[in-house]
Amino acid sequence: MSKIQEVKEKVEIGKTKLVPGLVQEALDEGNAPGEILQAMVESMSVVGEKFSSGEIFVPEMLIAAKAMSKGVDVLRPLMAGDTSASLGTCIIGTVAGDLHDIGKNLVSMMIESAGFTMVDLGVDVPAEKFVEAVKENENVTLVACSGLLTTTMPALKEAVQTIKASGLDVKVIVGGAPVTPEYATEIGADGFAPDAGSAAVKAKELVA
């Protein structure tokens, strides 16, 4: 089995302690950093699919993302300035009044694993702050907003509409327990995802 293949497999099953060493070995064998990164992105895509289908659960997804992150740490010094593999920057946060960050953190992790640079604004983010963050950060291609409560759905609508009204060239993806695809369309979002795995797939699709 090639080292890259081994990296892929170990990321998928979340071997956080083994992955950095395997990434180094793959580099030593002469594989390009970008190629290794791509292999890990592909692993996470499999992980996302399995999560969405219910085959794996949150712990498995978390340790896979952590394993990839450890692998990326090895590659990072070698890839400084190389943005060819990046899908751009994604601004993420829960909307005003919503403090539920667990789902948002999982989505952030999976979108990052798909190849985005993440800027996490945290929880309870006013609509204008999303717009400011798009302006302040480089190469922002996507904004991800979530709300867990029925009571914060108006804030989700406001966030999406404020971002869209700003005229900035970014896509907006939304999610959270009460959000439906119909509601996402109604409020003007470009995309919707029901879970973290699907969010990564949809994020890539939106910026393609």
Place this chain on the structure above:
Amino acid sequence: MLTKRQNLMETIKGGNPDRFVKQYEAFAMMMKTPITRAKPPIGGEIVNEWGVTTRWPEGQLGAFPVHDDEHIVVKDITKWKDTVKAPNVEHPEEDWATAIAEANAVDRTEQYVTAFVAPGIFENVHYLMSMEEALMAFYEEPESMHELIDYLVEYELKLAKEFIDHIHPDAIFHHDDWGSQINSFMSPDMFEEFFVPAYKKIYGYYKENGVELVIHHSDSYGANLVPAMIEMGIDIWQGVMTTNNVPELIKKYGGQITFMGDIDSGVIDFPEWTQENIAEKVETACRRCGKLYFIPGASQGLNISSFPGVYEATDAEIDKMTQEMF
């Protein structure tokens, strides 16, 4: 007419209830004991019995543990013993006076004197160390997680003894959220390894000591955990959300466990709630779930609603469904 208690028993045993059990009507919740969980006031912050800082910000529906570097209790799960200290559960008799008086005032032929426990074992674990770190630790440091859970179980058994000695509960209402709206947080296998033995001990202890009924709250998906719930000794799963396909669960497991909910709080309990919307959701739940092994009610984990009037409006609609279906 059956008493509330008899009617509940008929419902969960597959007998002849004469009406729908109306949400929490059969449970007299004992909330004023000296060992009931500490909760911050709305807009306030406390450090709870376990040293976890919890805040209830204005405008929110509940309290949140604070998990920044400064506040998190368990920073390294392998060193949990350095920072986790179980609260004292032994209090002077006078501290129990209110609870004992309340328990004595309950007509036990009508209602179950019900002890309330929250947070549960899983919730306590992630309150102490954050959800993400806890879930990863089940893979990365399983031995430490088993040790921590054993320690929490020991505490819960002491808690149970105090409840039993002082108020002789007929029922226990125990919180522990095990999933999101769409899935359980962990696989049934992982759940079986870490939580089933823990809860078998806790719920087994209550039942060995005169507690007739175990009601467990998890307002989530959890259909994949129902066999484990039955194994643990849960009689009623409260908070079952519509994503679980409750009619199918009743068909499959009715007789072994009863399902309480099938009305998601989020879709009825909001500032602009209406009677018509509640009526529709209650009717749907009652008609599709039927009269046995099912208790209609909001998924909310207590006999309250987040917005005034919703709980009572839900009760009124359940009464209407009783008139139509019984």
